[in-house]
Structure formats: structure tokens, C-alpha cells
Amino acid sequence: MLSWYAVSSQDSVRRYAGNPILLPAQLTPSRPDFEVVGVFNPGAIRVGEETVLLLRVAEAPREVPDGYVASPMYDPELGEIVVRTWPKSTPGLDLTDSRLLVVAGDTFLTSISHFRRARSVDGFQFQVDPVPAFSAGHALEAFGVEDPRITRIGDIYWVNYTAVSGAGIATALASSRDLASFERHGVIFSPPNRDVTIFPEQMQGRYWALHRPMPEDIGRPAIWLASSPDLLAWGGHRLVASARVGMWDDLKIGGGAVPFRVDANGRQAWLAIYHGVTASPLTYSLGALLLDAEDPGIVLGRSRKPILFPEAPYELNGFFANVTFTCGAHAAGDLVRVYYGASDGVTCVADLSLAHILAGLA
Amino acid sequence: MLSWYAVSSQDSVRRYAGNPILLPAQLTPSRPDFEVVGVFNPGAIRVGEETVLLLRVAEAPREVPDGYVASPMYDPELGEIVVRTWPKSTPGLDLTDSRLLVVAGDTFLTSISHFRRARSVDGFQFQVDPVPAFSAGHALEAFGVEDPRITRIGDIYWVNYTAVSGAGIATALASSRDLASFERHGVIFSPPNRDVTIFPEQMQGRYWALHRPMPEDIGRPAIWLASSPDLLAWGGHRLVASARVGMWDDLKIGGGAVPFRVDANGRQAWLAIYHGVTASPLTYSLGALLLDAEDPGIVLGRSRKPILFPEAPYELNGFFANVTFTCGAHAAGDLVRVYYGASDGVTCVADLSLAHILAGLA
Numbered sequence: 001m002l003s004w005y006a007v008s009s010q011d012s013v014r015r016y017a018g019n020p021i022l023l024p025a026q027l028t029p030s031r032p033d034f035e036v037v038g039v040f041n042p043g044a045i046r047v048g049e050e051t052v053l054l055l056r057v058a059e060a061p062r063e064v065p066d067g068y069v070a071s072p073m074y075d076p077e078l079g080e081i082v083v084r085t086w087p088k089s090t091p092g093l094d095l096t097d098s099r100l101l102v103v104a105g106d107t108f109l110t111s112i113s114h115f116r117r118a119r120s121v122d123g124f125q126f127q128v129d130p131v132p133a134f135s136a137g138h139a140l141e142a143f144g145v146e147d148p149r150i151t152r153i154g155d156i157y158w159v160n161y162t163a164v165s166g167a168g169i170a171t172a173l174a175s176s177r178d179l180a181s182f183e184r185h186g187v188i189f190s191p192p193n194r195d196v197t198i199f200p201e202q203m204q205g206r207y208w209a210l211h212r213p214m215p216e217d218i219g220r221p222a223i224w225l226a227s228s229p230d231l232l233a234w235g236g237h238r239l240v241a242s243a244r245v246g247m248w249d250d251l252k253i254g255g256g257a258v259p260f261r262v263d264a265n266g267r268q269a270w271l272a273i274y275h276g277v278t279a280s281p282l283t284y285s286l287g288a289l290l291l292d293a294e295d296p297g298i299v300l301g302r303s304r305k306p307i308l309f310p311e312a313p314y315e316l317n318g319f320f321a322n323v324t325f326t327c328g329a330h331a332a333g334d335l336v337r338v339y340y341g342a343s344d345g346v347t348c349v350a351d352l353s354l355a356h357i358l359a360g361l362a
Numbered sequence: 363m364l365s366w367y368a369v370s371s372q373d374s375v376r377r378y379a380g381n382p383i384l385l386p387a388q389l390t391p392s393r394p395d396f397e398v399v400g401v402f403n404p405g406a407i408r409v410g411e412e413t414v415l416l417l418r419v420a421e422a423p424r425e426v427p428d429g430y431v432a433s434p435m436y437d438p439e440l441g442e443i444v445v446r447t448w449p450k451s452t453p454g455l456d457l458t459d460s461r462l463l464v465v466a467g468d469t470f471l472t473s474i475s476h477f478r479r480a481r482s483v484d485g486f487q488f489q490v491d492p493v494p495a496f497s498a499g500h501a502l503e504a505f506g507v508e509d510p511r512i513t514r515i516g517d518i519y520w521v522n523y524t525a526v527s528g529a530g531i532a533t534a535l536a537s538s539r540d541l542a543s544f545e546r547h548g549v550i551f552s553p554p555n556r557d558v559t560i561f562p563e564q565m566q567g568r569y570w571a572l573h574r575p576m577p578e579d580i581g582r583p584a585i586w587l588a589s590s591p592d593l594l595a596w597g598g599h600r601l602v603a604s605a606r607v608g609m610w611d612d613l614k615i616g617g618g619a620v621p622f623r624v625d626a627n628g629r630q631a632w633l634a635i636y637h638g639v640t641a642s643p644l645t646y647s648l649g650a651l652l653l654d655a656e657d658p659g660i661v662l663g664r665s666r667k668p669i670l671f672p673e674a675p676y677e678l679n680g681f682f683a684n685v686t687f688t689c690g691a692h693a694a695g696d697l698v699r700v701y702y703g704a705s706d707g708v709t710c711v712a713d714l715s716l717a718h719i720l721a722g723l724a
Contacts, residue, residue: 107579107580139601140600143580164580166580166581166582167584167601167604168577168584169577169578169579169580170599186597186599186600187597187598187600188597189552189599190555190573190575190586190588190599191575191581192554192576192577192578192579192581193552193575213530213553213555214578215529215530215531215553215554216531216554217554218505218527218528218531218553219527219528219530219531219553220528220529222529222530224552226552227595229591229592229595230591230595232597233589233590233592233595233596233597234595234596234597235548235549235550235594235595235596236548236549236594236595237532237549237550237551237552238502238548238549239502239529242529
């Protein structure tokens with residue numbers, strides 16, 4: 001299988017030679033006046049013999065009148081997505097971030113994301129459902145739903161996702177039995193909070209999740225831990241890992257793939273693949289946290305260097321360049337198959353070696 | 363009793379003529395090398411015939427070597443409060459905010475707060491316990507505990523408070539049967555979150571709290587609502603009220619006194635006294651939210667103008683000027699007796715008229 005992979009600067013990383021495995025042009029838009037501008041940051045899970053992805057699909061209006069900029073958003077009163085436009089001559093209009101449209105201090109998004117299910121037998125060739133599985137449908141999702149993570153507990157798939165609106169960036173929860181239709185369970189972490197990963201097993205009789213609040217005034221961006229009696233209400237917040245000065249994750253960090261159990265040289269533990277950001281140039285890389293099997297607030301190890309970082313052309317260029325960002329991985333033996341979004345535009349896959357990841361922890 | 367009150371520009375506000383009722387000089391420091399620099403923002407509750415305050419007491423090192431600045435902080439490894447010092451010549455040292463000490467981007471506080479119990483029969487003359495009731499005792503409280511709110515449910519006083527540390531500004535929970543000794547229950551709202559008020563009754567079989575996350579990138583400071591099965595884990599977050607452009611609460615808002623039930627012209631409802639901040643000059647005032655009796659996420663009314671704002675000398679001047687800030691009030695009939703901190707330094711009391719508050723809602 002090695003021949004399937006393009007060369008990487010890291011021996012331990014085997015990028016699929018057919019990357020990106022999903023491109024915007026492959027997807028049918030959810031409506032004729034929209035175009036798909038991104039398919040990235042999928043949740044990933046094994047279901048029997050299949051790999052199922054829940055894709056984040058970003059769409060933008062296909063035609064914007066000359067001299068105007070547009071932001072698609074869900075209107076809770078109409079119950080549908082509408083397109084709001086501003087003349088480019090609007091005072092205070094700021095378009096410097098390709099993802100954003102800032103008007104006099106209020107921030108809107110240039111695209112709106114929904115989730116689409118995709119299925120594969122080999123893990124590389126995916127069949128994408130023609131219609132959205134889950135779309136913005138609440139005032140707190142007015143700017144879209146983003147970055148789904150899938151945690152299977154019993155027969156239920158719990159999907160937490162970023163709910164974006166003018167009220168802030170929060171994390172909400174939905175459940176599903178088929179990843180095609182969902183039930184909403186509201187906002188589980190108030191803004192600013194994203195990059196939540198729910199552990200797939202109870203510990204100490206409770207559910208657990210890593211989350212990423214964003215302190216203001218005092219405090220550095222950090223991954224926190226919370227626990228819950230019912231997956232809906234969360235408490236017992238503890239700091240797990242902060243951004244590290246002078247390292248690859250010095251600016252921001254946040255959860256990535258849903259943690260999975262590993263045997264770390266004879267010791268049972270959780271492996272949590274997370275993302276770290278550094279500035280100059282702004283770069284999103286992946287690393288790993290090794291967490292205690294019974295108390296995931298105890299950090300046993302953390303990647304000294306990234307386990308995956310932007311170096312392929314589709315990672316170095318794109319809608320928002322220099323980004324490798326995961327919401328899901330599949331692990332079996334030494335294989336850690338990471339599904340990830342590249343440059344906020346396309347979906348890729350890379351196989352990593354668990355032994356290499358563990359060897360790189362400090 | 364009217365003669366006890368100094369005149370206010372608002373007929374509906376009667377400030378106690380003996381304000382401030384508590385000054386730093388009246389309190390014994392918790393240790394000989396510290397001085398009390400503030401006694402403010404008390405939680406307040408009626409216990410039988412008494413009014414009990416849980417005072418926020420801020421202390422700073424009495425003597426700092428010439429040419430140095432100091433920050434007191436709890437050291438979790440030593441299990442005690444230590445004093446950290448920096449030469450005033452330290453590059454990047456920023457002392458522009460009297461409350462803060464910023465060193466190369468890291469923020470520390472110039473004082474550390476604990477809680478002290480005070481009791482009164484008449485509601486004006488308070489007997490202050492000579493020793494702290496609750497002090498920093500956890501890594502997430504390293505910079506102190508602040509702004510307690512007391513909610514009585516059955517025989518238990520639940521006290522939520524701001525837990526400040528280098529990791530951020532969070533809200534933690536403790537419980538007590540006498541407001542003199544406490545049991546910790548950890549962080550219930552991760553940073554950035556403060557100004558939490560827990561409702562004193564269950565609704566729909568759940569506990570409820572207003573909280574104040576601080577969105578970054580997208581979203582304005584706003585009061586949110588959450589519910590809980592057990593007071594420890596919180597979910598179902600909803601937006602309740604945002605800062606209002608061009609009004610007295612246009613910059614920031616947050617919870618104040620623990621909400622209490624009122625009869626609003628024949629309709630049962632909750633009254634939540636909150637604080638609003640406006641800039642130029644930076645001013646902290648109080649207003650009210652009228653919330654539905656069974657679903658406190660439904661806003662029935664909101665103060666068009668502040669119900670109390672800085673105008674007395676002790677409010678216009680002080681450690682951090684132009685602040686009226688409440689953590690507790692006592693209501694009976696038309697009387698709403700508000701205990702509040704003035705200018706982050708002293709404790710005051712004012713009697714407001716419920717009828718006036720209700721008449722000023724829009």
C-alpha cells in the first residue's frame with residue numbers, strides 16, 4: 001500500500017497519493033443559486049465495513065451583483081437561509097480575512113456550512129450524499145454549523161459541532177442513528193468555545209469532553225476538560241494543556257480527532273490528536289496528547305513536534321492557506337488514519353504510525 | 363427612615379447617608395504583612411432576622427521594596443499565598459490599569475481577594491468576622507476569588523464566585539450551611555465567564571443560572587442562560603440579553619444580584635438586577651431585567667435607563683472609579699435593598715423602589 005502515498009518530509013506520515021479525496025467541484029450544492037466552496041474538516045467513524053465521514057460543506061452565493069459583497073445566513077423567522085449583501089463602498093468594510101466580512105465591527109461569514117454524509121468501503125473513494133444531512137436551523141446557528149465530531153456511544157452517534165452566529169462561536173450537540181438525520185440537543189458549551197471532542201466511553205460513571213474556551217484579558221488559549229452526567233450538561237472544568245511559548249502550538253490549540261484508546265508501551269491511555277497554531281506564517285498543524293485512561297485530565301505526554309503539518313501543495317495553498325485540521329481519525333494497531341481538512345477547502349487522508357506518535361511525545 | 367438617606371438625582375434611589383457602610387480600614391487583614399485595600403461587591407442574603415454579607419476583601423502586600431511592583435498569588439504547591447515581585451524597570455511592564463500588572467503580555471493582579479462574612483440586624487451596621495471565610499485554595503483560584511453570589515436552596519447556601527488565575531477568569535461553586543465554612547464544587551463555567559447568578563428555585567425540574575461568557579472574534583458581550591440537573595453541570599445555553607448600542611449598557615453587561623420573584627402588575631416574574639458598562643468615561647451602572655416566571659430565557663422587560671449609577675463621591679472616586687456593582691439585594695414589598703460595591707473599594711447600600719424599577723422597563 002505504500003505506493004499509494006506521496007512522499008512526506010516525515011517518514012512516519014504517508015499522505016494518500018490521491019489527495020485531496022474530496023473537492024468542492026465533486027459536490028452538488030444544496031440549492032441552485034449556491035456553489036460549494038469548501039468540503040473539509042469531516043468527522044470520521046468506522047461503521048461496520050465502511051468509513052463514514054460527516055463533511056463540512058461550505059457554500060457561497062453563486063452570483064453576487066457587481067460592486068457588492070454577500071453573506072449567506074439562516075433567518076430564524078423565515079426558517080431558511082437568506083443572502084445579505086452590502087455595497088463594496090460600505091464604510092468600515094473589511095475583507096482582509098477570506099473567511100470573514102466585517103462591517104463596522106460586526107462580523108459575518110463569506111460562506112455558510114452544513115454537514116453532508118459520505119461513505120466508503122476502502123477509506124479513500126467516498127460516495128457523497130446529494131443532500132445535506134444537517135444544516136443551520138436555529139438562531140445560534142445563523143452563520144452555519146462547522147467542524148463536526150462524531151462519538152459513538154452504544155447505538156447513538158453523538159455529533160458535537162460549532163454553532164456560529166452573531167451571538168458568538170459556541171458548541172452544540174445533536175444525535176443520530178444513521179448520520180443522515182439528526183435530533184438537536186442545544187448548546188453544550190457557550191461562546192467562545194469550539195473544538196470539542198467527547199470521549200466514547202464513560203469514566204468514573206461520567207461522560208467526558210475536551211473543549212477549547214478562549215480566555216480574554218487573562219489566560220492563554222488552552223484545552224480544558226469537562227465531565228457530564230448526561231452529555232447535555234457539563235461541569236467540573238479543568239485546564240489540560242495550554243499553548244506553549246516558542247513551540248509549534250504557541251498561538252492557539254484545540255481538540256481535533258475524537259480521542260481513542262491506545263496501548264502506550266504497555267500502559268492503557270487515551271490518544272487525543274489536537275491542532276496547534278503558530279504565527280508567521282499562520283500555520284495549523286496536528287500533534288497528540290496522551291491522557292490517563294481513567295482520568296483524562298492527567299497529561300502523560302505531548303508531541304514535541306507536529307505529527308502532521310502543511311507541506312503538500314493542497315495544504316500550502318487554498319481558501320485559507322497553511323492549514324491541516326482534523327475532526328476524526330480511525331485507529332487500528334499501529335495505523336492511525338487521519339481524515340483532515342486542508343486549507344479550509346478540501347478533504348485529505350494520511351496514515352500515521354502510532355509508534356512514531358508515541359515516540360515523539362515528551 | 364427617609365432622613366437616613368442622602369439625596370440622589372433619582373427620586374427612586376435612596377442612598378444610605380452612612381455610605382460607605384464598610385471601608386477597608388475597618389477590617390483586620392488576613393496576615394500582618396498584608397493590608398486590606400478593598401471591601402466590596404458582597405453577596406447578600408437574609409438569614410432570619412439578620413442580613414448576612416459575604417464580602418469580597420482585596421488585600422495587597424503592605425510593603426513592597428523600593429523600585430519593585432508586587433502581585434500576591436496562591437501557590438498550589440506550597441498551599442499558601444506568596445508575593446511575586448518585578449523591578450519597575452522590567453521591559454514591557456504595564457501598570458495603566460490599577461487592578462492589573464501586565465508583564466510582557468502576561469497579566470497578574472495587584473491585589474488578591476478572599477471572602478469574609480459580615481452580619482447585621484439593621485442591615486446597615488455590620489459585624490465583620492476577623493478571619494476569612496473562603497480564600498484562594500486551588501490553581502484555578504491562584505489570583506483570588508471574587509464577586510460571590512449567594513443562592514439559598516433548602517438548607518444550603520450555594521455560593522458561586524469568580525475564580526481568577528493565569529488560566530483565565532472562570533466561575534466556580536462552593537456550598538455552605540453557615541457562610542463561614544465552605545465545600546468546593548469546582549469550576550461550573552469555564553473561562554471567560556463571570557457574573558453568574560443562580561436562581562433560588564427550580565423551574566421545569568431543573569436549576570437555572572444567568573451567566574456572562576465573553577465572546578471573541580464574533581459576538582457581543584451578553585447575558586446567557588443555562589440549566590442544570592444538579593447545580594454542578596450546566597447546559598442548554600441560550601442568549602438572553604446583549605449589550606445595546608448607544609445605551610447605558612452598550613459596552614458590556616453581566617449578572618448582578620441573585621434574581622428574586624416579583625409581582626409585576628399582577629404577573630409573577632423574576633427580577634434580575636444586572637450591571638451595564640459604557641465607555642467615555644468607563645461607567646458601571648445597574649439596571650433590571652424582568653424574566654418569565656417559568657422560562658427565565660424570556661425577557662419581559664429591560665431598564666431603559668440605569669436604576670442606579672455612579673454619582674456619589676465614593677462612587678465617582680476610588681480604586682477603580684465610576685463603578686456601582688452589585689452581587690446581592692434583598693427585596694420585600696416595594697423595597698429593593700441593593701448592597702453594592704463602589705469603585706472597587708467600598709461597600710454601600712441603597713434602597714430602590716420596585717414600582718419605579720418596573721415603571722422604567724421597556
